[in-house]
Amino acid sequence: MTATIRGADLVARALDRAGLRTIFTLSGNHIMPVFDAALGTGLDLIHTRHEAAAVHMADAFARLTGQCGIALVTGGAGHTNAVAALCTAQAADSPLVLLSGHAGLRELGRGAFQELAQAEMAAPVTKASWTAASAATLAHDIARAVRIALSGRPGPVHVSLPVDLLEESLEDVPGLWPDAAAFAPAVQPLGAFAADAALAAMRAAARPLILAGPMLCHTPQLGLLDDLRGVLGVPVLAMESPRGINDPGLGAFAEVLARADLLVLLGKPHDFTIRFTEAPAVDPACRLVVLDPDPALIARAARERGERLVLGALADAAPAARELCARAGAPFGDAAWRHEVADAVAYRPPEWAGVASQRGVHPAAMCRAVAGVLERHPGAALICDGGEIGQWGQSLASARRRVINGVAGSIGAGVPFAIAARRADPSAPVVAIMGDGAFGFHVMEFDTALRCGLPMVVVVGNDACWNAEHQIQLRSYGAERTHGCTLLPTRYDAIVAALGGHGELVEREADLAPALERALASGKPACVNVMIEGLPAPVVRRPR
Template sequence: MTAASPATLNSRTDARSGAQLVIDALEHEGVRRVFGYPGGAIMPVYDALTASSLKHILVRHEQAAALAADAWARVTGEPGVCLATSGPGATNLVTGLANAFMDCVPMVAITGQVASPLMGTDAFQEIDTFGITLPVVKHSWLVRDAADIPDIFAEAFRFARSGRPGPVLIDLPKDVTQANVTVPRALACRTAARAVFPLDAKALAAADRLIASARRPVLYFGGGIALGQAEGALRAFFQRSRIPAVATLKGLGALPTDWPGFLGMLGMHGTRAANTAVNDCDLLICVGARFDDRATGRLDSFAANARVIHIDGDAAEISKLRKADVALAGDVSAILSALSGETGEIEGWRRTCAENAERWAFRYDAPGSGVYAPALLKQISAAAGDSFIATCDVGQHQMWVAQHCRFSRPQAHLTSAGLGTMGYGLPAGIGAALAEPDATVVTISGDGSIMMNIQELATLRRYRIPLKIVLIDNAQLGMVRQWQELFYEENFSEVDLWDNPDFAELARAFGIEAFTLDRRADVPGAVERLLSTRGPVLCHVRIDPRENVWPLVPPGKSNSDMMEA
């Protein structure tokens, strides 16, 4: 990785506190907004924060700070920044760090630590933050000298952005942030330039030959498209090759989901058309995806008769789970642009895939007068148009969003894909709405997930963030209940949420406009009210607790063994 030309951070020769140097470094990196919660060990940084240009968002739980920073990063492409104090403040960040690590989201977490002389003494709110977070960050620093802060912060942002993006952590003992130091030299910015990888001409030629000779090719893409800023190249390749395409959960939106030839999400809750195409293909062009178990089902039966071209920005992913016939590691956009996309005779295959997509298209004429969640979500995304951003929690509603909402870009679909973090949706909605104020940001949550970070309704109220919340309430932990119904002989253990509060009343107690929807006839008016309300609003949607997500690939089965309603 090469470095950009040094740029002057500041040329101060006067004494600066460690905390002031932290703020200087953040400002120099172009940080506009930070998410956090103050406490004793991080207090010097908060003291310096008031005189800065940084805008701080006070969340009501440190986990929410990390998840909001995560969404900010996904929308802007720049590292999200979160702040917490030592002890429980730092440990509360861990889930958010793990979430960012699994989904390759650039983030800089800054934690306070007890003063250096107290470290190792079991001091009040002392915890080994460095050790606890090692498995879920790209790199960590425990700062011992305030004079090192500028260089450490520059390096931290470089690590977060470069290669495979991810979270990093800087632990700041309180005496370090309180210390005054003189920085006599110009402080260099070491933000990494975008690496340039040479293209492998032989591998490109081999890939072109495989594409030209294939009769049933499928383009399979994932979250690496957004990470590599390769949406434009992917769309151009798709349009010139006209190869049927499928996406992972994280890949949704890299191709607009309503484009002809796009067959939908593959995998455990993928479309039948997508899974059938992959099962029957003779060439799988995998771009920015890692053959995740939720996408592949039983791996030995996944595209079992296909050759594989694997393109990824991270060479470690190639052939990790499925041996590639042609491997292309490096700049995903450059690789896609270099492929000719010239195919052989695939018109019959394209026609078969299109007919399957039409035959197995989702239906929205469910019986009854109650709200049918898939139809509601489809209507909301259609009404919001290209400004739509969904921040989604985890559970049945997460799969309904992936199946039924329209996404025009990958930044429009924010969800916890790798870790599956319940409670992600509401703080992520805060981060996304602040990152892109002109977007229509809708958090879709369930009655289980919303309670994980319900306190962030106070953050919405405090900053009047115009987030739209669709709370789908079946009074159940729906996905767990569905599995217990199908695979555990209907032994329903600890999934009944009969004692849920009235969520509309609860939102109004936080000062948030709210209303309840439980009749299908009222859906059009509810969608209009949801999207036209100027401030934050919560739509509490009551649905039939027996509704399940279909189709479904049973655990340990092939994607061809899909269960239907």
């Protein structure tokens, strides 16, 4: 006699068999069959306090591990909460699958509980979005979604799971189950001809720059960028910040970008982050090579730059990098240009080393203290989130394992990011730098961290202000027209301590380092609440 199986069992076991066992979720009516089906599998449900947090955690987990992140939420309002977080993952080229419960197919059009056009709602911020149509194909839906998320330009995919399909019983036959290959990404190689053409363009240039997009900024891909630098001898810069050429983490990059005579966009969109390669940010004679898995982005560059685009080739970014290395031969980049770029990117104003503030801790001092922690704890992960304070963090603190808010420019994901980073590597410390405005979005996820035993340290730069917007008001309208951006100087440390975590209040620079070490040593989710002076984010330029 053939055994029977529920649709929910197909979903849970398909994820388990694919090795996608960390599931960031929040319970709700439509997905309770999946929760039940998770029993007896290897799935680990990290259950959150908000659906957007579950998506942010899946996003960070994917960027740090290279696996496809999985978020599971209920339908209706649970789905709408989750969709808002997808734009951050989309802009970061982060592969994840959002599985949302859904009203039963038999009740659609009849006023079903929480009936919404969920797939259509998620479509603009995903690579693909659909509603499962049959219980028998649920496992195949999961495999297809993972494959799409990982292929080409990585990104989020959504599948809605009607509750009646999850509850349906059917015979457990081999055809229900996809094989391992069904989950694997489709690979689009660069090819020898295009690789040689790109290398020839770089050899012919005096000052070439390779700009890598967000997909190559994920932790598992950073070694490829190291390989490109070493094998080609050409400067390679990773771009994943919404500040673009003014990303203070890239130092005085804008100066050398303006001198480049060839830009190789390796999985890097031609967009606002490089000022659309318009003068004066980019030399009007600078030529472009675009290597990208998305034909629409190659077409965009061709439309924007015409004959200046000397090569556009369809290819996945990582295989393209490997192909360039394999066919390059001896390094050919100019050493003087390479050193000029390295010096510009490494530059930080020397006065930052001794800055002090009379109105709270200077943001540079706060971030230098975090940098010291990271130096003492190799392998630690760094999270940067927030408007102005996040930029100070990116400029002064660094770690190989890093997640920032990304090109979308959204804020507030820092606490979920930090939890996911600890789950990705439970043995390594996690330190997040956040603004007080950003911190408020998901403070209750400290409850998640406590329940799941995932300690991290969140350093809040507290200037009692939505400072990024306040700075816009100051620049654009004047000090007399600033309003609507003030917050309270809240004791966020006390909130975290009340939840059962560790809290530290810092009002003097001298107290920073000891407070950070106590927070790490506590072994708890911790908040170090630093009262800072509200200053604009740095824009790094060298004196002339």
